[in-house]
Amino acid sequence: MRRLLALLPVAAFVIVLVGFMVGLRRDPSILPSMLIGKPLPAFTLAPLRANEAGLASVDLAGQPVLLNVFASWCGPCKEEHPTLLRLKAEGVPIVGLDWKEDAADGARWLDANGDPYLRAGNDRTGRAGIDLGVSGVPETFVVDRRGRVRYRQVGAITPQIWAETIEPLMARLKAES
Amino acid sequence: MRRFLLIAATALALSGSARAVTPDEQLPDPKLEARARALSQELRCLVCQNQSIDDSAAPLAHDLRVILRERIAAGDTDKQAVDYLVRRYGDFVLLRPPFQADTWALWLGPVAVLLLGGAGVALYMRGRSRTAESPLTAADEAAAAQLMMRDEGD
16 A cells, blocks of 8 residues: 555656646647538628629538638738649639738739639628637638538648648548538 | 826826727727626637737737627627637637536646645654654663753753
C-alpha cells in the first residue's frame, strides 16, 4: 500500500505530461465549426457586378462545392488565389462569398487577379458570414450535394491542404449519392 | 501641481470607461444597453481571442456587439441572445465555459487536486505526530535531566 502511494506522484506527473503533450500541440486559433453535418444557413446575396446572378444558399445543392469566403482587403486571400484558379482549371466547382466590403471592391479584385468562382455574392454587412461562423478570411466550406457543410478550412487553402485533406474529401462526397 | 493632479485624476476616471463600444452602437434604452453591455463582457472576440467583444476594436467584435443589441432590442432574454451567437461560434465564444460533461475536468480538476494534496498532507502529518508522541526512554530522561542541570549551572 505504502509503495503504491509513493508511485502516486509519478502517475500524476505522467498524466499531466500527456495532457500537455496533446494540449500544447493543438493550434487554439483553429476552431471547430458548429455547422459540420448541418445544412448551410440560408442566405441570398447580391452579385458583385450588376449583370450577374449573385449567390444564394440554395445554389449550392446538386453537387459537392467549395464555398470560399474572401475579401479584397485580406492578405492571405491573395496567397490562396493561385490555388483556387488552378482548381477552377481542374474543374472543381467553387463559389465565392465576398465578405464585409463593397461589391465594387470585390469585383475589382477579381478583375485584377482572376475569377475562380462559378458565381459569387457580396456580403456587405457580414451577416451571411457570421451565420456561417466565419471569424476571418479566407475560410472555405466544403458543402455536399444535399447542401450540408462537411468541412471547414480556416485560413488559406495551400496546395498541400488541398491534396491531403480537401481533394480526398471531395472525391468521397462525389461518390456519395 | 494642482492642475497636473486634476488632469491625472480626470484621465484616470475616463480611462475606466474608454472601451471599444462606440456611441452609435448603444441602445437608447439604458436598461437594455446595460444588459447588452454585461453580456458582451462575457463573450469572446473571435479575432483577438483573449479579449471580450466589449473590449475589442476588431470589426467582427463590432458586428457581434450590434447583433447582440439587435437580439436584446427584439425581446430576446439574455440566454436567447447569447445562444444565438453560441449556435454560430460554439461554446468558444463564452469567456466563462459552461459546466458540462466535456468541461468537468476543467471545473473540478483544481478542487480534486486540492483535496488529494490535502489528504496527502493530512496522512503525512498524522504519521509525524505519532512518532513525536512516543514516550522517552529512561536513558533519554537521564540525558535531558543532565542538560537541564548544566543550563542551571551557567
